[in-house]
Amino acid sequence: xxxxxxxxxxxxxxxxxxxxxxxxxxxxxxxxxxxxxxxxxxxxxxxxxxxxxxxxxxxxxxxxxxxxxxxxxxxxxxxxxxxxxxxxxxxxxxxxxxxxxxxxxxxxxxxxxxxxxxxxxxxxxxxxxxxxxxxxxxxxxxxxxxxxxxxxxxxxxxxxxxxxxxxxxxxxxxxxxxxxxxxxxxxxxxxxxxxxxxxxxxxxxxxxxxxxxxxxxxxxxxxxxxxxxxxxxxxxxxxxxxxxxxxxxxxxxxxxxxxxxxxxxxxxxxxxxxxxxxxxxxxxx
Numbered sequence: 001x002x003x004x005x006x007x008x009x010x011x012x013x014x015x016x017x018x019x020x021x022x023x024x025x026x027x028x029x030x031x032x033x034x035x036x037x038x039x040x041x042x043x044x045x046x047x048x049x050x051x052x053x054x055x056x057x058x059x060x061x062x063x064x065x066x067x068x069x070x071x072x073x074x075x076x077x078x079x080x081x082x083x084x085x086x087x088x089x090x091x092x093x094x095x096x097x098x099x100x101x102x103x104x105x106x107x108x109x110x111x112x113x114x115x116x117x118x119x120x121x122x123x124x125x126x127x128x129x130x131x132x133x134x135x136x137x138x139x140x141x142x143x144x145x146x147x148x149x150x151x152x153x154x155x156x157x158x159x160x161x162x163x164x165x166x167x168x169x170x171x172x173x174x175x176x177x178x179x180x181x182x183x184x185x186x187x188x189x190x191x192x193x194x195x196x197x198x199x200x201x202x203x204x205x206x207x208x209x210x211x212x213x214x215x216x217x218x219x220x221x222x223x224x225x226x227x228x229x230x231x232x233x234x235x236x237x238x239x240x241x242x243x244x245x246x247x248x249x250x251x252x253x254x255x256x257x258x259x260x261x262x263x264x265x266x267x268x269x270x271x272x273x274x275x276x277x278x279x280x281x282x283x284x285x
Contacts, residue, residue, distance in 0.1 A: 012070060013062045013173075018085030020135050025077045035060060042076035061128065062173045120175065121202055125183040125234075128169045141170045145232075145273050146177055152266040155277045163277040164236050171234050171275065178232040178272075187237040192257035196222060203231060215257055222261075223268055231272035238276050 014022065031038040036056050044050035051069055058065050059073055071081040144150045155163045168183070175181050180203055184195065196218035197211055203225040212218045225231065241255040251259050265274045 012067050012086040013064055014059065014070065015085055015087040016135055016139055018070075018081075018087075019062065021079060021085060022074065022077070023135075025079055029077060031077075039073055039076055043072050046076050047072060064176075119179070119202070119205065120181045121183065122181075123183045124185050125168050125171075126164055128165055128172060137166060138170055138173065141166075141275075142174055145170070145275075146174060149273075151270060151273055152262060153273065153275050155275070167234055167236065167275050167277050171232060175232065177230070179229045180231040181234075182231070183234040183236070185236045186240050189240045189255070192255065192261065193218065196261075199233070200225070203229065219261060219264060223264055223270060226265070226270040226272040229271065233272065233274045235274060235276045 026035060036053050039056045040050045040053055042050075043056075051072060055065055055069050056073065059070055067081075067086060070086055074081040074085070141153065141155075144153055155167050171181060171183060182199060182202055184198070186195075190198075193215055196215070200211055200218060200221055203222075212221055238258075241251055241258055243250050243252055262274070262276070
């Protein structure tokens, strides 16, 4: 399990393989409900000094930690950590001084600067610490967003089947690939202009003092940010804005502007992605 000579870990996360292995083991041991407390107890028995609950939560949420912590969590439930069980580490090559070393250090500083400037606003996102199953769906969505560069991805399905949890878990796993992440629930049906003002302020790092006065102007400004930066926007509960008497999700009159927002996000070239969860397909004019 040791890293190759000359390399060091900048934090690793569970791979889909490792996540599936750990979740299956948790189900076998029936500890998924109180997983954090149980892992603290079990890691204490293995090492004498248990892992901090915050570290365990990060591991279960697929957030970056040191490899030894993941190895201890696996060991606590009698699993062996393999190379395919973790991934994504900001792993850098420790090379000698000189031109190659200088270039490598410069590239690493660039990566760390990008990571340090990543900005997150999770809003009212649900807690997905104990997320289990749906690994195939997460993998498919991740492929669409990261590899296929889809600009607009919709999760559709009936109420209570776990769309919110799934989209949140996906966002949590891929967040390091984006400069900005914003998670917003539309359950309270905010007017489009309010949502746009909220997004523009966040994406500008609160630097915008004079927002456009029209909805069209705000939309254009948002698209400008989506082109300039790699942004992940999550819009949940989109069905709240739709008419109840139409299966194909036609927006209510006062929310028809949301259709224009989705149309522009899907059709205009940019670097970002909008994930949305809804109970019905929404018509985009």
